[in-house]
Amino acid sequence: MQRILIKNGQVVDPANERDGIYDVLLEQGQVAAISENISVDGAEIIDAEGCIVAPGFVDLHCHLREPGQEYKEDVASGTRAAIRGGFTSLVAMPNTEPAIDSEAAVRSMAEIISEKAAARVYPAGAITRGQKGRDLTEMGGMMQAGAVAFTDDGLPVTSSRVMQLALQYSDMLGVPISVHEEDPDLAGDGVVNRGRISTLLGLPAIPTAAESAMVARDLELCREFGGHLHIAHVSTRNSIDLIRKAKDEGLKVTCEVTPHHLTLTEDLVRESNYDTNTKVNPPLRTSTDVEALVNALSEGIVDVIATDHAPHSFDDKDKEYIFADFGISGLETAFSLLHDQLVLKGDITMNRLIAALTVVPATIFDLPGGTLSQGEPADLVILRPQDEWAVNPDDFVSGGKNTPLAGWSLTGRVDTVLVAGRIMMRDGELQC
Numbered sequence: 122m123q124r125i126l127i128k129n130g131q132v133v134d135p136a137n138e139r140d141g142i143y144d145v146l147l148e149q150g151q152v153a154a155i156s157e158n159i160s161v162d163g164a165e166i167i168d169a170e171g172c173i174v175a176p177g178f179v180d181l182h183c184h185l186r187e188p189g190q191e192y193k194e195d196v197a198s199g200t201r202a203a204i205r206g207g208f209t210s211l212v213a214m215p216n217t218e219p220a221i222d223s224e225a226a227v228r229s230m231a232e233i234i235s236e237k238a239a240a241r242v243y244p245a246g247a248i249t250r251g252q253k254g255r256d257l258t259e260m261g262g263m264m265q266a267g268a269v270a271f272t273d274d275g276l277p278v279t280s281s282r283v284m285q286l287a288l289q290y291s292d293m294l295g296v297p298i299s300v301h302e303e304d305p306d307l308a309g310d311g312v313v314n315r316g317r318i319s320t321l322l323g324l325p326a327i328p329t330a331a332e333s334a335m336v337a338r339d340l341e342l343c344r345e346f347g348g349h350l351h352i353a354h355v356s357t358r359n360s361i362d363l364i365r366k367a368k369d370e371g372l373k374v375t376c377e378v379t380p381h382h383l384t385l386t387e388d389l390v391r392e393s394n395y396d397t398n399t400k401v402n403p404p405l406r407t408s409t410d411v412e413a414l415v416n417a418l419s420e421g422i423v424d425v426i427a428t429d430h431a432p433h434s435f436d437d438k439d440k441e442y443i444f445a446d447f448g449i450s451g452l453e454t455a456f457s458l459l460h461d462q463l464v465l466k467g468d469i470t471m472n473r474l475i476a477a478l479t480v481v482p483a484t485i486f487d488l489p490g491g492t493l494s495q496g497e498p499a500d501l502v503i504l505r506p507q508d509e510w511a512v513n514p515d516d517f518v519s520g521g522k523n524t525p526l527a528g529w530s531l532t533g534r535v536d537t538v539l540v541a542g543r544i545m546m547r548d549g550e551l552q553c
């Protein structure tokens with residue numbers, strides 16, 4: 122494999138506390154050297170002056186829809202969307218059709234990935250068979266086949282007893298259990314956050330307690346039975362307060378928040394005139410919640426940003442608000458949205474943003490990459506923080522054009538992406 126030399130970029134590599142102008146040399150698909158003014162013979166040069174050079178992003182939560190729902194997305198389109206967003210590693214949720222709930226299912230997913238994926242994809246396995254919430258899957262065998270975490274995401278684990286057992290296996294096997302926290306009785310058939318907007322619009326509501334009551338339960342279970350509890354898509358201030366307390370106590374709990382919950386509020390449902398692309402689960406919350414999430418991200422109480430990329434077909438969203446599917450196609454806008462809305466406004470530093478997208482997710486799920494240390498995989502992004510672009514869902518390579526950001530102008534763009542030293546996108550143009 123050829124040598125690539127990335128010159129004069131601002132290297133931001135939080136794992137090594139590096140932030141400055143350096144050259145980066147890639148050889149044999151690995152990071153070979155980082156220092157000032159490297160010169161070597163026979164290397165392809167990429168000029169990164171004015172750009173940020175960072176580890177490729179690692180997404181702990183995305184839905185690639187394959188097998189079974191390829192009309193929404195498949196591994197090829199989803200991973201190309203990931204590359205456009207700067208993500209070089211993804212954890213794929215197992216709520217496919219059928220669910221990834223056995224060793225054989227993990228193996229067949231691994232085959233699809235090796236045939237089609239443009240980025241690294243790590244399958245997550247289901248906690249329960251068929252994600253029905255009753256019988257635990259064979260986690261040990263599924264891990265041997267390549268599952269990196271277990272989750273019934275899309276659905277909560279309603280049985281406390283099943284959750285207890287899952288955490289006990291998590292403890293024994295050293296694997297994270299990622300939980301979608303939602304009390305289904307409280308959430309009912311709600312479609313927006315319970316509060317001012319649900320009242321104004323007369324839409325069925327999901328109370329914040331639907332999330333935080335389940336967070337409280339699972340923290341109690343984690344305290345008593347151990348395991349690594351990873352709380353997916355946290356969306357409320359009350360959940361943050363509970364997680365903060367549990368972390369202070371030293372429980373093995375980590376959590377993620379999505380780009381949309383960090384930047385958008387329930388007001389967008391009204392302002393967009395009931396655009397069903399604002400319909401997401403958990404729902405967009407209030408500015409008080411958003412502020413708590415952003416502060417918690419800044420402090421490290423929120424460990425990582427994960428997209429919960431949830432692509433849907435046009436028809437799935439082209440319905441009355443109450444009937445449309447939940448979810449946002451988020452991979453292609455994540456970095457730009459976060460940079461535009463949080464970094465440029467001074468709420469989060471660039472260093473913290475990149476850490477929450479790279480080394481921290483890689484570390485908590487024990488995945489390769491996330492750093493530019495010598496010998497690590499040459500998974501990199503080159504970012505143009507000054508570039509402004511307008512979001513046009515028709516340009517998405519994801520099968521899901523469902524974004525509430527259509528027409529938004531965002532500052533900050535992913536320019537070039539490498540996976541294992543291969544250029545997958547260059548100057549904003551996909552090469553895969």
Ligand SMILES: [Zn+2]
Binds near residue numbers: 274275301403
């Ligand atoms: Zn979920």
